[in-house]
Amino acid sequence: MPTGAELRDKFLKFFSGHDHLILPSASLVLKDDPSLLLVVAGMVPFKPYFLGKAQPPHPRVTTSQKCLRTQDLEAVGRTARHHTFFEMLGNFSFGDYFKKEAIAWAWEYLTREMGLSPKDLWITVYRDDQEAADIWHDSIGVPRERIVPLGKETNFWEAGPVGPCGPCSEILIDLGPERGCGSPDCGVDCECDRYLELWNLVFMEFNRDEEGNFTELPRQNIDTGMGLERIASVVQGVPNNFETDLLFPLIKEVSAIAGISYRADPKSDVALKVIADHARAVAFLIGDGVLPSNEGRGYVLRRILRRAVRYGRLVGITGAFFSRITGRVISLYGDHYRELAERSDYIQKIVALEEERFVGTLEQGLQILEEYLEKFEKTGEKSLPGGVAFRLYDTFGFPLELTQEILAERGLSVDMDGFRSSMEKQRQKARAAWLETAPINSFGVCTAYRCSKTDFQGYASLSTSSQIQALLSKGEEKGEASEGEDVEIVLERTSFYPEGGGQVGDRGIISGPAGEIAVSDTKRTPDDVIVHYGRVIRGIIRKDDLVLAQVDEKLRLATARNHTATHLLHKALREVLGDHVQQMGSLVAPDRLRFDFSHFAPLSPEEIERVEELVNEKILDNLIVNTFEARRDDPRVRDAIALFGEKYGDVVRVVEIGNFSKELCGGTHVRRTSELALFKITSEGGIGTGVRRIEALTGEALLHFWRKQDKTVRDISEFLKVDPDNITGKIEQLVHQLHEKDKELEQLRARIMLREADGLLDKVVEVDGVKLLAAQVPASDMESLRSLGDILKERLGSGVAILGSLFDNKVGLVSFVTGDLVKSRGLHAGKLIKEVARIVDGGGGGRPEMAQAGGKNTARLNEALSKGREILLRQLQH
The missing domain is CATH 3.30.930.10 (Bira Bifunctional Protein; Domain 2)
Structure with a gap:
């Protein structure tokens, strides 16, 4: 076979x-x-x-x-x-x-x-x-x-x-x-x-x-x-x-984890098949560069993965398991599909991260659903409010389809009108927040005023003479604008680079016969019309004026440095971490760069250092940065990196940095890498499942950063009264001294607690043959409250302690029950503290021998402790 x-x-x-x-x-x-x-x-x-x-x-x-x-x-x-x-x-x-x-x-x-x-x-x-x-x-x-x-x-x-x-x-x-089906018409x-x-x-x-x-x-x-x-x-x-060998090994793997047999129950068989199917989809999607997100392909991946995890819960799997199944997919298919084998660790780590993230909210979301399902059973309702479904989607990461599926299993549905209404309200809030900070949107300019596509000349020159095609203020067409007015300008040709590909729009000056505009931003409409946003700073600007558009040369060069640096960084990350690294987003501004990339774990200090060293090595090599345009099928384009999710035309622009880096890119760049001066990573962290972010500096911004760092070092050395080279040793000495003082303080606290414990034992009463100590005690936090409880429990020998304290404007409570009373009288510290905590508007719980709780109503602490006797008696007689 x-x-x-x-x-x-x-x-x-x-x-x-x-x-x-x-x-x-x-x-x-x-x-x-x-x-x-x-x-x-x-x-x-x-x-x-x-x-x-x-x-x-x-x-x-x-x-x-x-x-x-x-x-x-x-x-x-x-x-x-x-x-x-x-x-x-x-x-x-x-x-x-x-x-x-x-x-x-x-x-x-x-x-x-x-x-x-x-x-x-x-x-x-x-x-x-x-x-x-x-x-x-x-x-x-x-x-x-x-x-x-x-x-x-x-x-x-x-x-x-x-x-x-x-x-x-x-x-x-x-x-x-x-x-x-048995039908005669089959x-x-x-x-x-x-x-x-x-x-x-x-x-x-x-x-x-x-x-x-x-x-x-x-x-x-x-x-x-x-x-x-x-x-x-x-x-x-x-x-x-x-049941073919393409899928059945996955079903067997899930069955082993769940401890169930295939064909034992039709319902569990469905779950086993779903998990096996979805594991293949997840492994291949991640292998081809897709990462979990809330839109597009990433949403498809997230929905499938989370659906599989939920089906795992339906067959009794409680721990993390799905990365193990995707690992089995890789072993089954890796020989033919080499991308799976090459990215094996990466795929499984992304799956593990997303599963962990979802499991953390799954129980909360399911609990909310269960509460509504119980309500439905009582009221006979058949539709979950759309606002609740949206909360599950927005707060707990439940795909809408998953909520619908869970409800459908019980013959229920989701109020979709309510869901869409909640979604629209959120969009309106986001839109309003964007409008508060965004420039006036003139993307309809080209249609409304019949502007032709702007001729961009900014690669070759930083200044261009052109006629004003359209002049707007607050989104409305104007014939002229005076000093102090905010305007949007469309020119026939321009050297101003419009925001795109992560690079910010250029700034500069547009000068006319009778006035000047300070341009604060530049954007491109979907119809390739470039819009300049700015304010008239002198005189009057009129439509059809012949103007000179001059880009701020210093800001453009700083931006170009950072854009070239992102290309060097991208390549360096791939060399240090592996070819699974893909650019997932970027910001290229004059003062900094931000680079988002696919990777499953934080970079170690050694990895960051290696990436920095590699980028700086290429800067010092003074490599030529060559740009050219070519058709997509041109052999020179074949090995160029195309950004994931980016759309390209038949003709593309290639940025080539020596023999080190080659990418498709429409941004502006320096002519040689030495113009970057040096490169420094200032931060690295995670921003989502399998996505990391690096922020870095080059050029003048890096010089300012180092000056600030140098001043900080000098200030610290002056404060500590040591040479800058001896700062670390001095701080280590001070930290050691603090640790010694902490030990002395702990010993002092222990002696004080022993004295307090001896005094508190006088307050012990007997309840139905059981010694009880219920008292308010001084404590700075829950840890010291538990420590005092441990001492009292030992001193009691056999008994129950309920202790309360006030700190941070709230109530802290602990309860202890000695082991003999747990066995002989069935007492439970968790149940005891739970009832006491209710009196102070709180809650808590714990093990039979020890439990803790908190509360908000500080005024009722003494009342709660007094009622501890009643609560203990009730539990003893139960």
């Missing part, structure tokens, strides 16, 4: 034997296709070839492509064949062969290579595609009664809302009436499990545009797709995809 890996290899070799080029799977994330969030089918990476926009490496190609879909998420684990992640085996023709060859090879592969019986195979065709039906009957010999014409919903394939498409023909296998279009679709042959003839219009492609193409999991289930003779 062939393994899944052998089936994958056999498929690729079969088509290689028919002159197909074997290509590796593309990433799940296609950087050059903004129309799709993730790769959903084997043909997606080849859209440019199908559209005739790019030349394929060979007219015939075959792949095993990683794919991920979430539209059938609820069906995962409940059917035999639905998945989030799956592998699509495919063969493709770019203007080479067409229907006849595609059909013949598919039939040959299934019947001869896989050994499937022709009598068990059924064919569907698009109802208007008589040509395909005739090929199946006349050339292949399939009986007409087993060639079924179907409509557009099933037999016309589209990769997305726009793009290549065409009629298709499906090959299905009849798994027998025992797998069917056939290939039935939703039951009897007829399993194995292979879809798409005859790519058309392109669909954004308006839904279909036009013929420049050439006819073939796109086929066969799920590896499906063909494996048939060949390996198992009833569903989950």
Whole structure:
């Protein structure tokens, strides 16, 4: 019986034997296709070839492509064949062969290579595609009664809302009436499990545009797709995809952790399948650079991962477990998909971090849900308020779909109008907060005033002469603006760099015939119009004036230093930490730089030092910073780093720093690395799951930083009256002296506590044969209160102590019960302190022999201690 890996290899070799080029799977994330969030089918990476926009490496190609879909998420684990992640085996023709060859090879592969019986195979065709039906009957010999014409919903394939498409023909296998629904109408279009679709042959003839219009492609193409999991289930003779060797080892791993058996309970079987499926999706998504977040691909990852963790709880797994399952995924698939093996530690650490983060809030969120579910049982309500669902989403990180799923299991729903209303209120708050600090938004300028695309000349020159295309104040068009007015200016051409790629917008001066504007920021609209934000500082500025726009040279150079530094830093991080490091965001300003990157752990002092040394080494090497524009398919662009999630056009700008760094970038840079002077990391920390942030300085800003540091050192040395070189030794000496004083203080406190304990023993009373000490005592914190309790417990021999103290404007309480009374009288310190704490508007608990609590009502401490006798008596008589 062939393994899944052998089936994958056999498929690729079969088509290689028919002159197909074997290509590796593309990433799940296609950087050059903004129309799709993730790769959903084997043909997606080849859209440019199908559209005739790019030349394929060979007219015939075959792949095993990683794919991920979430539209059938609820069906995962409940059917035999639905998945989030799956592998699509495919063969493709770019203007080479067409229907006849595609059909013949598919039939040959299934019947001869896989050994499937022709009598068990059924064919569907698009109802208007008589040509395909005739090929199946006349050339292949399939009986007409087993060639079924179907409509557009099933037999016309589209990769997305726009793009290549065409009629298709499906090959299905009849798994027998025992797998069917029993209906007399059961056939290939039935939703039951009897007829399993194995292979879809798409005859790519058309392109669909954004308006839904279909036009013929420049050439006819073939796109086929066969799920590896499906063909494996048939060949390996198992009833569903989950019992193939592609997934069943994961189910066994989860079963072992949960301590349950597969097929013991249908409900737990669903959970086991969901976790196994989701582990594959999570491992491959992270392996392709996706990190958990609250939007886009990151949200898909977070939702799948958290859904799996919750299903783990449903089968009794209480501790962290999911990174272990993703580790098993890597061991299963790492030989073929090397990116998994190479990023193994990284993937598992990201999973562990996200799982830990979610588990920390899962119980709180579930508790809130349970409270509402109990209320529903009493009131008969059927819908969770939208505000509650939003709180779970916003505060506890519950994806809305997870809340809906939990409620649906009990026949309940979420008030979606209320959820959307809460979401909109939050957006309005965020928008209002942004408007308080953001410049006036003039992004509608180009449309409203018909501005043409701005000619940016800032790479070559810092000053440009141009005519004012549009003049606005507070978002409204004006003919002129006077001194003191805030304005937005659009020029025909400019040297001002607009904010983008993490780099802040340029500042400077725009001078006209009768006035001047101080530009404080520069931004770009979606239509490539550059808007200058500023204030008239002299005279009058008029629309259509011929002006001179001059960038602040000092600020531009400082910004350029920091932008070049981010490229050096990015490369240095990859060399020191590994190729898993990807830029996740940045800020490039004149006074500092901020760089966010993917990494699973804090950098050690040694790693920070190595990164700094490497960057400074390249600065001192005085490397040439070369920039050039080229088409994406230019060989010079091939090894350049493209930023994750960034959209690029056909022509890109490349920034090359010696032989050290090469990135796609539209920002401004220095000419040689020596212009940075030096580089210093000032901070490093985490900002999210698997994302770290470094802040750093270069040039003049670094000089100011060092001057400030030097002054601090000199001030400390003067205060300590030592040489700067001896500061560390002096501080160590002072710290040692403080430790000695702390020891003396602790010894003094212990002696005082012993005296206090001796005095407190006079307040012991007897309650139903049990000694009780309930008293207010002086204590500075809970630790000293517990220490005094320990002493009293030892002095009592056998008894109960309830102690209270006031500190930090609140009540501290501890209770102790000696071991003999826990065993003989069933007393419990936690239950005792819990009732006492209620009187002071507090709460707490603990073990049978020791417990602690806190409270807010300091005025009722004595009352609470007095009632300790009643509470103890009640517990003794219970």
